[in-house]
Amino acid sequence: MPVEALSQLAEIxxxxxxxxxxxxxxAIGEIITELAGVVNIGLExxxxxxxxxxxxxxxxxxxxxxxLAGVLVGTLIGLLHGWISVYLKxxxxxxxxxxxxxxxxxxxxxxxxxxxxxxxxxxPPEAKVPRIPGLGVSPxxxxxxxxxxxxxxxxxxxxxxxxxxxxGEKPDAAESVGVHVERVQLAAxxxxxxxxxxxxxxxxxxxxxxxxxxxxxxxxFIALAIVxxxxxxxxLALAGSGLxxxxxxxxxxxxxxxxxxxxxxxxxxxxxxxxxTLVVTAGLIGKSRPPAHIGxxxxxx
Amino acid sequence: xxxxxxxxxxxxxxxxxxxxxxxVALRGVDFDVCPGEVHALLGENGAGKTTLMKILAxxxxxxxxxxxxxxxxxxxxxxxxxxxxxxxxxHQHPALVPVFTAYENIVLGAYRPGARAEIEKLMEETGLKxxxxxxxxxxxxxxxxxxxxxxxxxxxxxxxxxDEPTTNLSPLETRELFRVLxxxxxxxxxxxxxxxxxxxxxxxxxxxxxxxxxxxxGTVSAEEATPTLLAKMMVGREVEMVVSKPRVxxxxxxxxxxxxxxxxxxxxxxxxxxxxxxxxxxxxxIAGVEGNGQKELVEAISGxxxxxxxxxxxxxIDVTNKHPLEVYAAGLAHIPEDRQRYGLVLEMTxxxxxxxxxxxxxxxxQPPIMKIKWSEVFSHAREIIKNFNVQVPGLTAKAKTLSGGxxxxxxxxxxxxxxxxxxxxxxxxxxxxxxxxxxxxxxxASLKEKGIAILLVSSNLDEVLQLSDRVAVIYxxxxxxxxxxxxxxxxxxxxxxxxxxxxxxxxxxxxxxx
Numbered sequence: 001m002p003v004e005a006l007s008q009l010a011e012i013x014x015x016x017x018x019x020x021x022x023x024x025x026x027a028i029g030e031i032i033t034e035l036a037g038v039v040n041i042g043l044e045x046x047x048x049x050x051x052x053x054x055x056x057x058x059x060x061x062x063x064x065x066x067x068l069a070g071v072l073v074g075t076l077i078g079l080l081h082g083w084i085s086v087y088l089k090x091x092x093x094x095x096x097x098x099x100x101x102x103x104x105x106x107x108x109x110x111x112x113x114x115x116x117x118x119x120x121x122x123x124p125p126e127a128k129v130p131r132i133p134g135l136g137v138s139p140x141x142x143x144x145x146x147x148x149x150x151x152x153x154x155x156x157x158x159x160x161x162x163x164x165x166x167x168g169e170k171p172d173a174a175e176s177v178g179v180h181v182e183r184v185q186l187a188a189x190x191x192x193x194x195x196x197x198x199x200x201x202x203x204x205x206x207x208x209x210x211x212x213x214x215x216x217x218x219x220x221f222i223a224l225a226i227v228x229x230x231x232x233x234x235x236l237a238l239a240g241s242g243l244x245x246x247x248x249x250x251x252x253x254x255x256x257x258x259x260x261x262x263x264x265x266x267x268x269x270x271x272x273x274x275x276x277t278l279v280v281t282a283g284l285i286g287k288s289r290p291p292a293h294i295g296x297x298x299x300x301x
Numbered sequence: 302x303x304x305x306x307x308x309x310x311x312x313x314x315x316x317x318x319x320x321x322x323x324x325v326a327l328r329g330v331d332f333d334v335c336p337g338e339v340h341a342l343l344g345e346n347g348a349g350k351t352t353l354m355k356i357l358a359x360x361x362x363x364x365x366x367x368x369x370x371x372x373x374x375x376x377x378x379x380x381x382x383x384x385x386x387x388x389x390x391x392h393q394h395p396a397l398v399p400v401f402t403a404y405e406n407i408v409l410g411a412y413r414p415g416a417r418a419e420i421e422k423l424m425e426e427t428g429l430k431x432x433x434x435x436x437x438x439x440x441x442x443x444x445x446x447x448x449x450x451x452x453x454x455x456x457x458x459x460x461x462x463x464d465e466p467t468t469n470l471s472p473l474e475t476r477e478l479f480r481v482l483x484x485x486x487x488x489x490x491x492x493x494x495x496x497x498x499x500x501x502x503x504x505x506x507x508x509x510x511x512x513x514x515x516x517x518x519g520t521v522s523a524e525e526a527t528p529t530l531l532a533k534m535m536v537g538r539e540v541e542m543v544v545s546k547p548r549v550x551x552x553x554x555x556x557x558x559x560x561x562x563x564x565x566x567x568x569x570x571x572x573x574x575x576x577x578x579x580x581x582x583x584x585x586x587i588a589g590v591e592g593n594g595q596k597e598l599v600e601a602i603s604g605x606x607x608x609x610x611x612x613x614x615x616x617x618i619d620v621t622n623k624h625p626l627e628v629y630a631a632g633l634a635h636i637p638e639d640r641q642r643y644g645l646v647l648e649m650t651x652x653x654x655x656x657x658x659x660x661x662x663x664x665x666x667q668p669p670i671m672k673i674k675w676s677e678v679f680s681h682a683r684e685i686i687k688n689f690n691v692q693v694p695g696l697t698a699k700a701k702t703l704s705g706g707x708x709x710x711x712x713x714x715x716x717x718x719x720x721x722x723x724x725x726x727x728x729x730x731x732x733x734x735x736x737x738x739x740x741x742x743x744x745x746a747s748l749k750e751k752g753i754a755i756l757l758v759s760s761n762l763d764e765v766l767q768l769s770d771r772v773a774v775i776y777x778x779x780x781x782x783x784x785x786x787x788x789x790x791x792x793x794x795x796x797x798x799x800x801x802x803x804x805x806x807x808x809x810x811x812x813x814x815x
Contacts (some may be wrong), residue, residue, distance in 0.1 A: 159412035166398045166409050174397040177382035177410040177452070291401070 012249050017137045018207045020245025022047065022199040022216075024144045026223035027237045028151050029074075029195030035155060035232055036188030037168035039092045039295045042099030043196045044220025046077050050200030051215045052107045056114060057184040058127035058205045066127060066205040067140070067198065074197020075190055082189035086182050089297035100220075108213045120212045129206040140202045140299065145238070147195065164188055168291035171298040181298050196220070218274060225281045230289040247276040266294050307335030309547045310491045311388065311460055316366035317373050318352055318515075328354040328515045329366070334460060334491045339482055341494045341506035345535055345735065348512040349688070350495045354462045357493075358390035359383030389453035390462040394443045399438035403431045403448045407455050416455070417712050423454050442592075443474035450481070461485065463494040463629045467501055472591050472795040477507045497535075499528050511535055546768070547750055553579030553631070555754035556602075556723045561611035563597040563778075571597035573778040574611070579723070579754040584745065586769030586786075587758045590798050594778035595758050596638065599727050602756070603635050604628040629658065632722030636713055640705075644712040647701035651693050654700045655682035655715055681718070689714035690740070704739030715740060717748070724748065730764060742768060762794060776800050 033040050040046075042204055050070035058066025077099060084090040108119070115121045131264045132139055155161040163184055166174035171181045199219070204211045230236035251272035254260050260269070311334060318327040322549065327349045334340040342350045355361040357368065359377030368375050370386060377383040380390070397406045408416045417433075424430055429447045435443050446466055453461055463482075467475045482492055482505055496502050502509055509526050511518040511534040518534045556579040565571035572596045579585040586804060589595060600606035602613055604625035613621045615631040629635075637643035645654050656665055656678050665681070667674050682696050691710040694702055709729070716724070726745060730738040745768055759765050765772055766786040774781045774797035780801025796806035 051781065159410075161411070162401070162405055162409050166401065169400055170398045171397075173398050173406075174409065176380045176384070176396045177456075178385060179410045289400075 012253060014136055014191060014248075015249040015252070016242065017141045018245075020241040021138065021141045021144045021207070022203050022219050023223050024148060024238060024241035025199035025202065026196045026220060027226040027241060028144075028234050029150050029199075030227045031192075031230070031232050031234055031237060032151060032155065032164070032188050032195075033192030034227060034294055035168045035291055036164045036185045037171065037291055037293045037296070037298070038082065038185050038189045038192075039096065040078075040081055040085075040099075040189060040192060040196075041096035041224060042077065042081060042103075042193075042220075043199075043223050044068035044216045044218070045096075045100035045103030045167060046074050046193055046196040047200035047203060047216040047220050048107050048213065049073050050076065050197035051204035052110055052211055053198075054201035054205045055121065055123050055127065055211045058073035059123050063127060063129040063205055067201045070197045070199075070201025070204075071194050072197070072273070074194040077197070078193025079186075081193060082186040085189065086185040089299065091102070092295055092297075097231070098235060104213055107170045107211070107215075111211060111213070119291035120210065121212045123146060123205060125209075127205055128209050129202075138202070139205050140198070140206050148234045148238045155234065165291070167298075168293055171293055172300075173300040175300070196223075199223075218229065220276050226276050227279060228290075229284055229287050232291065238287055244273060245281070248273040249280065303322060307338060309333035309335050310371060312369045313353070313357060314367050314369065316353060316356060317364045318349070318356060318361065319364045322460045326515050327356075327363075330512065330515070330517045332357075332510060332517070334493050336459070336489045336491050337486055338507040339486055339492045339494055339505055341496060341502040341509045342512065343496060343502050343509055343531060343535060345497055348535075349515040350497075350512055351464055353512070354390060354464060354493060354495060357383070357460070358388055358462055360390070370545035376378075384453075384456060384458065387454060387459040389458035389460070389461070391446060391449040391453065391464065391466060393464050393468060395442070395449050396436075397437045397445060397452075400436055402434050402436055403440070403444075404433040406437055406448055407433075407452045411456055420451065420455055423451060426456065427481060427488070429454075429481055430497075441474075443470045443477070445713075446470075446478070447481070450485075454485075458490075460491045460493065462495070464495045465497070466494070466786075467496070467498065471799050472797050475501070499531050499535075502526075502531065503528065518771065546746055546770075549749050549752075551583050551584040552752055554578040554580050555616050556585075556756060557612070557614040558602065559612040559614075561598070561601060561613065562609045563594070563601045563606060564609055565594075565597055570603065571778050575775075575778070576611075577773060577780070577783065579756055581722075581752040581754050581765055583771070584749060584755040584757055586765035586772040587756070588762055588765040588772055588773055588794065588798070589775040591758070591760045595727070595760075595774050595775060598775070599638070599725060599758055602628075602725060603633065629719070634716035634719050634721030634724050636709075636716055636724070636726040638727040640708050640712050640733075645700045645708060648699060650697045650699055651686075651691075651703070651711065652678050652682040652696040655685050655712060657715065659719060685711065685714035685718055688742075689717075706733045706740075708734055709737065709741065713744065717744075721753060724753050725758075726755060727758045729757070729758060730759075730761065745807045774798055774803075781806075 030040060030043060030215065050073040053073045054066040054070040057069035081095050084095045085092045102184065110123050112118055129138060129140060131137065155164060163179050165176065166179060167181050168182045175181050203215050226237055226240040226244060229240040251269055255266055255269050313332040315328050315329045315331060316327050331352055333352060342354065344350045352361065356363045359382050375386060403764060404417065404420065407420055420433065429451050431444055431447050431451065437448055439442060444553060464622060468477060470478065484506050486492060494506060503523065503526060506523050508520055508522055509531065510520040511531065513535060559576050561572055561575045563572035575598060587595060596779040597606055601608045604620065604623055604799060608621050612619065615628065615633055618631040620628045620631050641647055665674055665677050679696055685691065686693060689710045692707050730741050733741065742764065748755060757765060766789065769786055771783055772786050772789060773783045774794065776798060781797040781801065784803060792810055793806050796809060797803060801809060
């Protein structure tokens, strides 16, 4: 039955456009941030907070407002993380960890406070981002592809990109030719977090149409792995997100096959995308080259 | 001796610099430079040359004094500020982004349309040829320096400051640099050339200003300057830097290296089949431009880096690829290249540093819980300080509070107190003042009488030639030849350091004379 197999493949591809989008957006954001020398491991928390805000905004003013709310939340957290990392010279890992922990507690509380339900809330259908007619994919997916291509061009082909990467590689050299190191780092941190915010909004009002405190489900951390996998190149991040997104879809798809479900317990099948992440990234250790001054605050002599 | 034949583009008046820790680096120095001249700033380490120029380039702020640029008083808030006003400095360590290409480094922060054509034109006009699309980390230091100069020219600097630009260059690269400087001078650039090398200063400068201990000794024109005059101005006395070299009967071979192959951090061959031996009472010198495998050779001998092939024997014991502890137990002492990184723990006290490496000795530990016997540690430290004339504020002062010379004496004292059979000394006088240098060099010479075999690895040619009984020149991991210092003329050395074998170099020179 080749026709049926083909349509099954097409469906897996279509579903992959959803599973890869949040990974791609968050990974591109983190690439921008890390190229400027700042690490933000709070992607997971940003996605969660942004996803929550997106549901609330979309319910009130429609899906576009929801997406914007997600971006806004990302921007604000980016400002906070940037301020701590760049200007206060704080520990970037601890700040990122703080974002993640705060998000877990806040969103669990927020869902109950706002909608009076415990743990899980589904927004009405009109709050959801519509699909592109005929293709059945989300406009956010198209936007994410465009963002990836534009990011590549800006980061690797323009003077602005040169400044961003110089700051992450050798800030003193950048400063000596008049680049404002701290300003560039803050801007890159905010831009990166804003993209993670968009990823969170996509999860809650576009793809899954639900908010729970497990919404990101580790995607923020997989995005961090993709950054490494892609060697800080947005084009490769596109490929990486496609790959990891595919594993995600595969995991879901396999669960629907009766014969497999009978042999392997579902919770084990659920681990497929995470195990795939481990295997792929373990094979990559030492092969990618991070920005030389990553994770360390810049201090003048 | 004041000259005023030209119209200065920038003048520094009565510059004083006191560092936060109270060190007075400059005590009221005047300096100026004119368009179309090379003005050399000459002085020993610590004379204040670099400090003065860092002030001119906006890196440091003067404690007092003023800077007049093209008739206007200026105050620079940063090096970027000075750069935008036309003053650029090429530091000893290039301020380049290693993974960026030469082109990217040049346009960073100053991109304008047509940049590439502009840079290519600059390269054409000045003879500063660099591969624009290669990452600078893959380029030799000499080329990186050219990238830095191009970066400054692209930003249209009027004053170009070069801080000891020839330190890591081969003689050939140095000549190339001087050719470029002359071409820039003819284009009207004002160039400041910081150096402590008399010969270079005499070759390239139009005027020479000498600093000593933060004071300007004087300015002379190149015509009236002679090596003896400059040396006198620099040091304040006529120095005979000749170390008495005792002749001692040589004993057994204490250090033997046979066909040693070592890889660099990048996995390439850094040492390619080097063989030599050092006998008791002998100083064997290894000269060469830095980065030709010296570091890897030294690390292999001291057990810090794997020897892929070959053999290292110390005092009859095979120590190839043995743990450093076993190597030291075989009788090796090591005065490392970078005393602040490998020789001392700067945050620890003088006394603690004095027992580093021998702290396991029962003399310093009290069983059963191995409590440190501080009284023993202090008496050991006191002994070193007395025998090696180390000036310290106290035994419990942190090592970082000592001057460079005293830090080095502490390291040397500690290593020699281990009663070694083989001493590995790497650039032992780098960064030291004249007195400390003399002390260390005389000490090394005197060790020969104690029957110690010394391997001296140094990029300071004079030092290697004066101290060594035999000298090898290393180039890209291979010995270009081994000879007694008397046999090695300057030209021969220059050729060998540039990759000619001893025989080949002799041939080249004889062809030239006939």
